[in-house]
């Protein structure tokens with residue numbers, strides 16, 4: 001299925017609707033002199049200073065072990081930096097109380113490298129999970145979820161359990177789950193890691209389409225051919241430092 | 247173009263009519279560890295209810311020993327040549343009944359006395375030939391007993407041959423024994439309940455440990471800790487209710503059957519012996535209430551443990567966040 005043929009009007013209303021930005025000027029995420037070390041180990045990340053602007057699209061790349069996954073963890077609020085300042089949605093994450101974390105994470109969609117679908121729930125239920133945990137009524141989102149599943153090409157796999165899905169199908173289900181509540185920021189770690197080049201291209205156009213609709217996207221990958229397909233911002237990590245090519 | 251596309255699309259949607267199954271619970275409904283937990287809960291509930299019933303029975307019996315014997319006093323009158331026994335017996339009874347706290351006096355007549363002595367002296371006894379003391383049994387209000395000393399004094403003045411036995415020595419011994427029995431029962435009950443609490447807590451935590459990945463995913467897709475905890479609580483409440491209901495019902499059934507058996511064979515010597523020792527097997531309304539209470543306790547225990555464990559798991563996941571030194575259980579982003 002070529003996403004080019006999918007008119008953006010077919011995206012569910014809920015997914016398309018834009019949020020009111022509290023502050024259009026502030027970037028989504030701001031890093032200032034951020035450093036991180038695991039335990040007593042060496043600093044994995046050193047003096048990172050950068051912004052993730054709203055509605056931006058960027059690749060995060062670098063050799064294996066450079067700290068891409070670590071940086072995504074920082075962006076997803078599942079790690080605190082050892083030093084430096086991170087402002088997420090214009091708030092200093094060092095001072096955010098635990099109870100408020102879920103509320104902030106709801107504004108970030110994440111695609112885990114190993115998908116993390118729940119095996120006892122169908123594709124539909126997995127994708128609907130973020131809405132369900134927000135306490136929404138199933139009837140209010142059923143049509144949206146089904147629309148999104150069709151949009152990612154899983155229309156025929158709605159009632160299937162994850163073990164039955166192929167790698168690429170799982171990947172798309174994981175992506176759909178990250179998108180369903182229309183996050184302001186989408187993080188994806190090696191989202192094309194287990195798929196062939198045509199599927200990788202399809203997934204990439206999915207992310208581009210989403211970005212066109214207003215979501216900032218960060219894709220961690222070391223797939224050069226994937227990055228060559230889009231003229232996007234590149235953040236390159238090496239030896240703990242970050243270089244950005246606009 | 248949109249306006250054209252919309253209705254057409256709706257039409258297409260209607261025809262195939264996407265069906266989704268009724269939404270499955272977030273926590274997988276049944277698995278091996280869940281079933282094992284249910285068994286453990288059923289067994290512990292059964293044992294706890296059985297112990298509770300048995301202990302309350304023993305305590306009731308101990309209490310009845312004590313109250314039955316302290317409900318009476320006896321006046322013993324020794325025969326004497328210049329004593330009209332029948333008159334003395336009547337006098338003694340009337341005198342006793344003048345005291346506040348007495349209820350009823352009964353003279354043990356000749357036949358009854360003979361029957362009492364039969365085991366020792368054999369049949370065909372002529373009481374007139376023997377200096378056999380006679381008894382007056384006075385029932386008293388155990389909560390408001392008469393003044394034994396004053397009664398003893400008055401009796402001694404009126405009938406020197408009379409001897410008042412207020413059963414105090416017996417009562418005191420029985421009270422001590424009943425108290426010990428009740429104490430032992432309570433101790434056993436505490437032990438069994440502690441074992442139950444620990445077993446249920448650890449079994450619940452064991453059953454939960456296989457679900458850490460679910461907790462993590464829920465947390466990362468934006469669920470609040472309370473929401474996740476509530477989902478698991480619901481699941482474990484169901485398991486524990488099923489388990490404790492099975493165990494409790496079985497225990498109640500055991501008591502009902504034992505009571506029925508005892509009722510049927512009431513006249514046989516074995517059952518009389520059993521009754522004398524253990525009291526009747528009827529656990530009564532209190533016993534059944536206790537069984538219900540045990541079930542509620544187990545249900546509460548399981549759900550609270552589940553809630554607490556889930557909350558702590560989430561707390562641990564979040565602590566990794568504030569402490570990069572702790573890297574166990576990081577999401578594989």
Ligand SMILES: Nc1ncnc2c1ncn2[C@@H]1O[C@H](COP(=O)(O)OP(=O)(O)OP(=O)(O)O)[C@@H](O)[C@H]1O
Nearest residue numbers: 038044063064065066067068069070071573574576
């Ligand atoms: N949980 C952890 N505990 C200790 N050290 C870690 C942990 N996770 C990562 N590291 C170290 O941090 C460095 C960066 O790891 P990270 O996983 O971020 O790399 P990456 O860029 O994602 O690599 P890859 O491309 O292979 O996925 C590595 O040297 C790794 O050994």
Ligand SMILES: [Mg+2]
Nearest residue numbers: 068069189579
């Ligand atoms: Mg990685």
